[in-house]
Amino acid sequence: MVDQYFQVGKIVNTQALRGELRVLASTDFPEERFQVGSELAIFKDKELLAQVEVDGHRLHKNFHLLHFKGYDSINDVEIFKGTQLKVHASQRQEELGENEFYxxxxxxxxxxxxxxxxxxxxxxxxxxxxxxxxxxxxxxxxxxxxxxxxxxxxxxxxxxxxxxxxxxxxxxxxx
Structure with missing residues (x-):
């Protein structure tokens, strides 16, 4: 069975020099999806580029600024501009409330x-x-x-x- 992933955001740009990335959320649960310790996958089109762990998250204007463990400079993360952030199906919340949808x-x-x-x-x-x-x-x-x-x-x-x-x-x- 092929692993199934669901998009939770799009990396639109880098932020400063220390490896932070600007993310536009496409999830109703950004606090949960982007919390420190969360595991995410970075895809370019259908190709998996990296599995990452969030070790920093803050809000700035309309963006979520994320930092990933082991990616400490702008040079490490520039390759991720324009990619999609996804979560593995196993990390998806099973039950949603009435009138709530993914x-x-x-x-x-x-x-x-x-x-x-x-x-x-x-x-x-x-x-x-x-x-x-x-x-x-x-x-x-x-x-x-x-x-x-x-x-x-x-x-x-x-x-x-x-x-x-x-x-x-x-x-x-x-x-």
Whole structure:
């Protein structure tokens, strides 16, 4: 069986000279995933570059600044710019609460209105301070993504079995 990993962040840049990396989280559990002692895997595309252990974590603006054990200079970590941070399936929390989902369960789902209008598929999830936002890729070429806030007034139902999210359109949500 091939090991299964789930993305928890993207390394976007280095930070200073002592081996810290700027990470954009793509997990609802950044405090858990990036805590000191956490084991993560670094992937470039589908290639595993390194298994690392977090030995430093702090927040700076909208980034998580991570330091990995044994990577003590900018020269050690520059190769990781633009890569994905993943967690092994064995470290994934088994049970989530009601109406809680892993990002990878949502990405790819079809989005329809409560009137049956097909809007597209979830391309990515933007983790914003107020709430997550689903970026829905329009099926029509050249159209911008539709941004759907993950709030109770809009998202009516997420059905993983049918692969569909049902939303109630709010005024101004779609141009």
């Amino acid at each position: 990002y990878d369960e949502i990405v790819g789902l079809e989005v329809v209105t409560d009137q049956g209008q097909y809007l597209g598929k979830v391309r990515e999830i933007l983790a914003l301070p107020a709430n997550d936002v689903f970026a829905v890729q329009s099926p029509e070429p050249g159209h911008k993504d539709i941004l759907i806030p993950y709030i109770a007034d809009v998202v009516q139902n997420i059905d993983l079995e049918s692969g569909q999210i049902t939303i109630q359109l709010m005024e101004g949500l779609i141009d």
